[in-house]
Each structure stands twice: as structure tokens, then as C-alpha cells.
Amino acid sequence: MACRISELVLDAVDPDRLAAFWSDVLGYVELEREADGSVAIGPPDAGYGGPQPVLVFGPTVDPRPTKLRLxxxxxxxxxxxxxxxxxxxxxxxxxxxxxxxxxxxxxxxxxxxxxxxxxxxxxxxxx
Known part of the structure; x- marks a missing residue:
């Protein structure tokens, strides 16, 4: 048995803005909104656990320090x-x-x- 990627979690200064951008890019829809300001988006017909990973944008105030490693x-x-x-x-x-x-x-x-x-x-x- 192997693992598969089900969610990718990214820090975001403006989670709403990034969730909207990536929803438009990927044809995803908003799946969930947490009290802490996190926004989860995913495929409209599968949601969590589907063949494509869900993206979760969590709020941060820390600026990105350098080039992403992913x-x-x-x-x-x-x-x-x-x-x-x-x-x-x-x-x-x-x-x-x-x-x-x-x-x-x-x-x-x-x-x-x-x-x-x-x-x-x-x-x-x-x-």
C-alpha cells in the first residue's frame, strides 16, 4: 500500500484571493471555510478524497522569505x-x-x- 497526496496546504497573506485565483485556474470550487480564515478548494465533483488534491490556503502574516522549494x-x-x-x-x-x-x-x-x-x-x- 502507498500514500497519495490528498491535500496541499499553503500559507497565504490573503487566503480568499489565492483561493479565488487557483479556483479559476483549476476549475475548482470552495469546499470549506474555517474560523481561522483558511479556505479549502477542490474539484467540484469529488471534493475531499477525490483523485485530485484539495488546496488549503491558511492565513499567515509572515512574508515569504525566499524561493519556494515546491x-x-x-x-x-x-x-x-x-x-x-x-x-x-x-x-x-x-x-x-x-x-x-x-x-x-x-x-x-x-x-x-x-x-x-x-x-x-x-x-x-x-x-
Whole structure:
């Protein structure tokens, strides 16, 4: 028996803003809101325990000290990479420079709080 990732928990200065951004990016919905200000989002048809992990944004007042040691890679499901890039930028993502050469097949972006993520080229089934 093995484990699988069921939830990813991220600190956020503004959990509502990040939850809204990532819900739009991933097609997730709000699943739960805690008294401490945490917001959980996940797939609309599965919620907790489904095949895709739930994201939980917990409030923090501590600024991010350095580059994250973990980042998300995302793939478009219903359009090509360039069209998805335009959509993500319209949602509030912005280009990020982490030392890429310009020859990569992916785009490095940052979410509204500066957390880096990559938009990969391959289109995936929406599953």
C-alpha cells in the first residue's frame, strides 16, 4: 500500500484571493471555510478524497522569505498553451524569472502572491 497526496496546504497573506485565483485556474470550487480564515478548494465533483488534491490556503502574516522549494506545474485541458497563457495572465498571473534560458517549452508564472508555477506545453484530458 502507498500514500497519495490528498491535500496541499499553503500559507497565504490573503487566503480568499489565492483561493479565488487557483479556483479559476483549476476549475475548482470552495469546499470549506474555517474560523481561522483558511479556505479549502477542490474539484467540484469529488471534493475531499477525490483523485485530485484539495488546496488549503491558511492565513499567515509572515512574508515569504525566499524561493519556494515546491511549485505547481499545470497543463491546459481545452486549449493550446498560448491560449491558456493568455487566460492565466488575465486571471492575475504574471511572468516570473527564475533563470530560464528562453528555450524552455514551458512558461514560468507567479500567482497573485508571487508563488511560482509553470504552464507546461502538453494538453491533458480534463478528467
Amino acid at each position: 511549485h505547481f506545474d499545470v497543463n491546459a485541458t481545452d486549449r493550446d498553451q498560448d491560449a491558456e497563457l493568455e487566460r492565466l495572465l488575465a486571471l492575475g498571473a504574471r511572468p516570473a524569472d527564475v533563470g530560464q534560458t528562453g528555450e524552455e517549452s514551458w512558461y514560468v508564472l507567479a500567482d497573485p502572491e508571487g508563488n511560482e508555477f509553470c504552464l507546461l506545453r502538453t494538453r491533458l484530458d480534463p478528467v
